[in-house]
Amino acid sequence: MMQENNLEEKTMDEGRQGEALIIEGQTNGKRKLYIESYGCQMNFSDSEIVASILDKQGYETTGNMEEADLVLLNTCSIRDKAEQTVRNRLANFNTIKKERPDMRIGVLGCMAERVKSKLLDEEKLVDLVVGPDAYRDLPNLLEELDEGRKAVNVILSKEETYDNIEPVRLGGNGITAFISIMRGCDNMCTFCVVPFTRGRERSRDPQTILEEVIDLRDRGYKEITLLGQNVDSYLWYGGGLKKDFDKASDMAKATAVSFADLLGKVAETAPEMRIRFSTSNPQDMTDDVLHAIAKYDNICNYIHLPFQSGSSRVLELMNRGHTREQYLDLIRRVRTIIPDCGISHDIIAGFPTETEEDHQETLSLMKEVQFDFGYMFFYSERPNTYAERKMEDDVPLEVKKRRLREIIEQQNRDGQARMERFVGTEQVVLVEGFSKKSDQDLFGRNDQNSVVVFPKEDYRAGDLVRVKVNSCTSATMIGEAIELVRR
Structure with a gap:
């Protein structure tokens, strides 16, 4: 907690x-x-x-x-x-x-x-x-x-994607790795500094991404996460900013690679590797992406889908680009196309002018969706953002903290319910290392990005293990290994 x-x-x-x-x-x-x-x-x-x-x-x-x-x-x-x-x-x-x-x-x-x-x-x-x-x-x-x-x-670039630099894989576990597929963000959320610190959206050449995937595969990595401030906006059409796509030639448009296209290419390039991605913005996620997840077994059934507030009024002030109803409609499509998908969120409590009614709408959205887990914060002004320049930070700190506490309590209840659905089932777990609590236990994640802990026996990091789930907390499953799926 x-x-x-x-x-x-x-x-x-x-x-x-x-x-x-x-x-x-x-x-x-x-x-x-x-x-x-x-x-x-x-x-x-x-x-x-x-x-x-x-x-x-x-x-x-x-x-x-x-x-x-x-x-x-x-x-x-x-x-x-x-x-x-x-x-x-x-x-x-x-x-x-x-x-x-x-x-x-x-x-x-x-x-x-x-x-x-x-x-x-x-x-x-x-x-x-x-x-x-x-x-x-x-x-x-x-x-x-x-x-x-x-x-x-500190000059921002319209072209830089570092696509020809092979990262030194340091500080990791040799099992999971990140691949940056794009840089910058065009979504001018009023609370966020990213467009000012990382610039406009530009996507990386898919061929260099696939080359990095192949390199990680050949070096024994088992899972990759495709990264971007807003991965669903990924669009490669021969270079340039996403905002300039309409000016591209007909040939460039015809051969453009969308995020759904890229997911399919990555999945087919490394069929034995698990594929994840982060982060998604609700207004940019298309059904093509959902169908790609459903089509390929190695794309994990998990989406991090920030919504920030359950109030359409607050969402408009945040310039999020979607309403409460649109977000819930997207959740319904996710659950229809990918029935067993894990979903996590970001929430900001106490955004300027947020009322108690707005806060209750956030809690009610959480109850309706029942997220697996999430990241929850109370609002703090970030210099140079629209909210800092144009909006008064008028929700008292003690109110922000109380609302945040209620959001966390709701998530704990929902997380417990979501975890309990796994009890009695068998989950395929990619082992990442030892549990923090004991070197006699291993931990890893299932397809939905939920953590599973089980006795280590003869298993080791990097193994795919089938685990019988016997119990859970709101954040962790506890089980016992049944068999090695793949080493």
């Missing part, structure tokens, strides 16, 4: 939002690189791209920050808590830097553009600031540091 001061419900995704992942691996360099990543899966994927670029510059990654020559924080601006965590970490790093004045400290990612002046000049916490589209420039920026100049590049 979520603790209120964490601003989110923990799931067995291990609460990646707002927590650090230390990128640690072994390359052939001489200088030491230490990276921490905060926020969404896209940031973790970006850190692997950075590690690849710097590997070619002679840096090897380390899990010991005190021995690093270069310390990088890949940052998130989605919520205030993540930013405060980054600032606290930077203060800690600078304490160590007093003993190691040759250490360089840099900030990457979504915080970079917005706070570059403060971090560099006013607070003097960093030596290097690099935005999400400027990682290729890191070698030049490090040279500038060596020459005693400030090193900053």
Whole structure:
């Protein structure tokens, strides 16, 4: 269950939002690189791209920050808590830097553009600031540091997708991996900074995506997650921004690749790998995508489908592009086309002007859908967003917290009910590692992305195991292995 001061419900995704992942691996360099990543899966994927670029510059990654020559924080601006965590970490790093004045400290990612002046000049916490589209420039920026100049590049790009960079797979389990298929976002939700920190939507060449899939398959990975701020908007037509598609030639339009097309290509390229994707926006998800999930056995029956509020009035203020009724209609189509689909959500409690009636509409939507799990937060203003500039943050903090608590309680009840449907069934589980509670138990996920824990016996990470589910909590199934499906 979520603790209120964490601003989110923990799931067995291990609460990646707002927590650090230390990128640690072994390359052939001489200088030491230490990276921490905060926020969404896209940031973790970006850190692997950075590690690849710097590997070619002679840096090897380390899990010991005190021995690093270069310390990088890949940052998130989605919520205030993540930013405060980054600032606290930077203060800690600078304490160590007093003993190691040759250490360089840099900030990457979504915080970079917005706070570059403060971090560099006013607070003097960093030596290097690099935005999400400027990682290729890191070698030049490090040279500038060596020459005693400030090193900053936060310019957004209309073309950059890093499609010809093979990420260094670091900090993972060797079983599951992320593949970024697009960058940026065109959905100007009034609470969100992503369009300002990551730019406009542009999709990656599908051939390079398939090449990355093949590489992971050949290296023994068992599952991939296709990543984008809004994967359903993926559209490749020979390059360029999605918004310019109408200007493309007839030939480009005729050969364009949609997200549903891409899903099919990936599934057919690696039929023994599990395929997942994140994140979807309700207004952009088409039935073609749902039918692709239903068609291919290796595309997992799970969709992360944020709705943010159950009130159509609030959704309009958020500029979400869909109503309550449209969201529920999409849920009905999902359940019709993919009857056993797992569905998770994002919810914001206490958006400006949210009334008690609006809040009750959110709770009633949750009751109607019965989500498997979700990520729940109370609203905090993000600088430069439309909501911050034009709307008063008028819901008192104590009301936000109380509404969030009620949302979490509802999700716990719904999650328990959804988990209980698995009790007595057999689930095929991809083992990811040891349970956090005991090294005598393994944990993995079923097709619906729900966590299953069972005694390890002779099984190991990477195995597909058929498990009989005997009991559950609201977040975890507990069972016993029946047989090895595939190693």
